[in-house]
Amino acid sequence: MPNSFIILFRSLLMFFITLLLVRLIGKKRSSRLNSFNFITFGVLGILAALISVGLIGNLVLGFIAFMVWGLLPIALDYLGLKSIWIHDLLYGKETILIKQGKIMEDGLNQVRLTGEELLRELRSKNIFNAGEVEFALMETTGEINVLPKADYQPVTPHDCGQKVAPQTDLQTVILDGKSLDENLTTIGLNRGWLNLQLERSEILLSNVFLGQVDSSGDLYLDLYDDTINLPQPKIKELLYANLLKIQADLTAFSLETQPQDAKDMYADYARKLKGILKKTEPFLLR
Amino acid sequence: MTVGSQVKQTIASLKNAQATLKIYSIQSQSEETRRVFNEALSTTGEIISGMEARLKVLEFEEPQYKSR
DSSP: OOHHHHHHHHHHHHHHHHHHHHHHHOHHHHHSOOHHHHHHHHHHHHHHHHHHHTSSOOHHHHHHHHHHHHHHHHHHHHHHHHOHHHHHHHHOOOEEEEETTEEOHHHHHHTTOOHHHHHHHHHHTTOOOGGGEEEEEEOTTSOEEEEEOGGGSOOOTTTTTOOOOOOOOOEEEEETTEEOHHHHHHTTOOHHHHHHHHHHTTOOGGGEEEEEEOTTSOEEEEESOTTSOOOOOOHHHHHHHHHHHHHHHHHHHHHHOOSHHHHHHHHHHHHHHHHHHHHHHHHHHO | OOHHHHHHHHHHHHHHHHHHHHHHHHHOSSHHHHHHHHHHHHHHHHHHHHHHHHHHHHHHHOGGGOOO
8 A cells, every 4th residue: 555545645634523522621621721631632643744744653552541641632622520639629719810809929929920911911901000900811712801999890780779671682584685483483373473573664575684683572673775774663762762651741731730640540540650760661772 | 733633643653662672572582571572562552552442532532533
């Protein structure tokens, strides 16, 4: 057998075995490499290359080395699931760099990080003043994660005491001018509903590039023709305005009406409607 | 515009709002949203029936403005 065929055979073999092994090692490892993972992947890559070009002549010997480097990390991973001690041995522990707003010089020395490098890392997290940091640590992958002090954290609706409507994911129901029936049925709608919506906005299905339904059931459309300005759904805002107007009307009635019982009735309704407005505001305006 | 027709207009607006609330109470995905809209729906229903009763009184008082 000529040499070229041997190389071809070995390469194909190693290609698929490596592919299989990498799938087996899984997602967790490849997304965040710590230095040990990096070495295992490196060794695996080099071994695969050496075996396939025949620098390691004996296939069996090559495979032994390959399998040890490939399977042992997987086995250790499983052991690490069972025992924290093994896990720490494998992955090490994260190092605290800043605690209660103070930089831990011991921690910096331990991970051999200079002050300048720490500042650079903080800047990459958009923190230019080290005084804004409450807590920072270096993960076992070498990544630095930072918790800003409470008064430097971004404001959330929770901080403002604002209630917001729960939002589930958007469902894409039209793509490239075709309706996606599967996505429609997952939110309990069908083609009939879609056609009705399109008819209402006087648009052909084939003209729509993207159509999405949000959690309140409104349909957002993007057309191929960008010169057409489609009115975006403002039904909820209109409803809120309508309710506001009714409330104002009721208040006016209660002021204008003479009989006391009718006056009280209008005032009572105006108050009830105000309650509704308050309750529905997060759902209608946000 | 008489008081009667003003009240009628408000009832019409209320019914419009009620219909929209009904749509959202049906097509919303989350349980909580549906609950809030249903609550609003029952309150608007109550207001509508109360206003309609008041409208009858008004039409009795000013029969000349009664709509045919």
